Amino acid sequence: MYLGIDLGTSGAKILLMDEDQSVVATRTADLTVSRPAPGYAEQNPDDWVQAIGTAIDGLAASHPREMAALRGIGLSGQMHGAVLLDAGDRVLRPCILWNDTRSHAEAAGLDGDPAFRRITGNIVFPGFTAPKLVWLRENEPDIFDRVAKVLLPKDYLRLWLTGRHVSEMSDASGTSWLDVGGRRWSGELLGACNLDSNAMPDLVEGTDASGDLRASLAARWGVAGPVTVAGGAGDNAASAIGAGTVTPGSAFVSLGTSGVLFAATDRFLPAPDSAVHAFCHAIPDTWHQMGVILSATAGLSWFAGLLGTTPQALTASLGDRVQSPGDVIFLPYLSGERTPHNDAFIRGGFTGIGHTSDRDAMTRAILEGVAFALRDNLEALRQAGMNLHSVTAVGGGVRAGYWLRVMANALGIPVLLPADGDGGAAYGAARLGMIAVSGGDPTTLCTPPRIVAEFEPDPALSPDFEAAYQRFKDHYPALSRLARREGSSS
Structure with missing residues (x-):
């Protein structure tokens, strides 16, 4: 048996998989985000340990025989x-989270140093790890002076599981300290942040062993033999492993709290001017290009909360037949934006609202706005040399069939729905646990899932969606000017 652990922002998921890669059981745990000031987002790492430990306790109680046969754990x-x-x-x-934008000035300062783009192949975004430590040095120097190790969220779970300070290439790519082409920490970039390699965890590939499960936890969960903990992956690379996105040109679109367009490649193809992320994949000698929007299902959840309902109720009322985009346009920049704008100041909004704009019209605008933001990502990937012919859909938003139909029309390419489409990252983590134990070939074991539906663009709607996308694009410059004018007057 193999266990995948996926630490998300709003919740965690654990998944138990057998040697045939069939899902045996899953458990989830809710998490909350603290926002002590505008643009801030934080979580207590010990809350992750408590939530995931309790979830695994439940799994051990309901599946004791299967947990006794556990041999590998993967982390996402x-x-x-x-x-x-x-x-x-x-x-x-x-922990200062990925969607915390307080260090935007520090990010701009680091990005002004040509070494960062040259070595990492990426813009230094405000959400990345390095500018957070520069902010800490300038604003909480007493804490900075006491920092002995900087870990990424899933790697704090690894410390709890194994007692070892280890990370892996895909997650480390998002720190702005990794030589992404060389797959190693950069002493030059760490030095620019007043740090050195002693503050960093050891690095392994995502398919490698990173340590063994502590004996105390093995006893707690009734595990009979030794358990290997794999290097694992950042959430998007783990979703790619789960979706079989491991061969050059294969791609997925993720509708989670954030939105992602991810494509695998066998070469390091940096394109920082487009705000495309060029990161290591979770398997050796493989990289990926990725566009990221900061609010996907987060936008729909926000709107549902305002109305006192659920995202599922909002999308269910739309039916299955996709309509042409209406007058209402939604800009999904609730936490700023990454690809292609790299804008920590931009905020979202509705335009085109009239007396006839009802709940369904607003919901459709949100789904369309997220889809158009991901179309921006598709165009950025094309400019970076990646030509995609279809994408597999993963993440919690895939349960809304209407949204996937909108996505196909907005992107202009087919969107494929896999079986068990919302379990990608945890399933990918379990696969990495299996590979670390077996030493198997990742490209052989990480096969694409069975596709249960294919959503094609509707030629009759294409002109309307293309025109709506161009209107969507025209809104950003005006909204950006407004955001900066309001910021300068406050």
């Missing part, structure tokens, strides 16, 4: 967070 998690530990591995402050 939200990227870019800064878990700061002292010399005794005690957490010094809440």
Whole structure:
């Protein structure tokens, strides 16, 4: 048996998989985000341990025989967070998360140093890890001086599971400290942040062993034999492993809290000017290009909360037949934006609202706005040399069939729905656990899932969607000017 653990932002998921790669059982746990100031987002790392430990306790109670046969664990998690530990591995402050934009000025300062784009192949985004440590040095120097280790969120779970400070290439790519082409920490970039390699975890490939499960936890969960903990992956690379997106040109679109367009490649293809991420994949000698929007299902959840309902109720009322985009346009920039704008200041909004704009019209606008933002990502990937012919859909948003139909029309390419489409990252983590134990070939074991539906663009709707996308694009410059004018007057 193999266990996949996926540490998300709003929740965690664990998945138990057998040697035939069939899912035996899953458990979930809810998590909350603290927002102590505008643009801030934090979580207590020990809350992750408690939530996931309780979930695995439940799995051990309901499936004791299967847990006794556990042999491998894989880890997946939200990227870019800064878990700061002292010399005794005690957490010094809440983790600053990926969607926290407080360090936008520090990110711009680092990005102004040509070494960062040259070595990492990426823009230094405000959500990345390195600018968080520069912000910490300038704003909380007493804490900075006590930092002995900087871990990424999933790697704090690894420390709890194994007692070892280890990370892997895909997650480390999002720190702005990794030589992404060379797959190693950069002493030059760490030095620019007043850090050195002693503050960093060891690096392994996602398919390698990173340590063994602690005996105390093995006893707690009734595990009979030794358990290998794999290197694992950042959440998007783990979703790619789960979706079989491991061969050059294969791609997925993720509708989670954030939105992602991800394509695998066998070469390091940096294109920082397009705000496309060029990261290591979770398997050796493989990289990926990725566009990221910061609010996908987060936008729909926000709107549902305002109305006192659920996202599922909102999308269910739309039916299955996709309509042409209406007058209402939604800009999904609730937490700023990454690809292609790299804009920490931009905020979202509705335009075109009239007396006849009802709940369904607003919901459709949100789904369309997220789809058009991902179309922006598709165009950025094309400019970076990646030509995609179809995408597999993963993430919680795939349960809304209407949204996937909208996505196909907005992107202009087929969107494929896999069986069990929302389990990608945890399933991918379990696969990495299996590979670390077996030493098997990742390209052989990480096969694409069975496709249960294919959503094609509707030629009759294509002109309307293309015109609506151009209107969507025209809104960003005006909204950006407004955001900066309001920011300068406050």
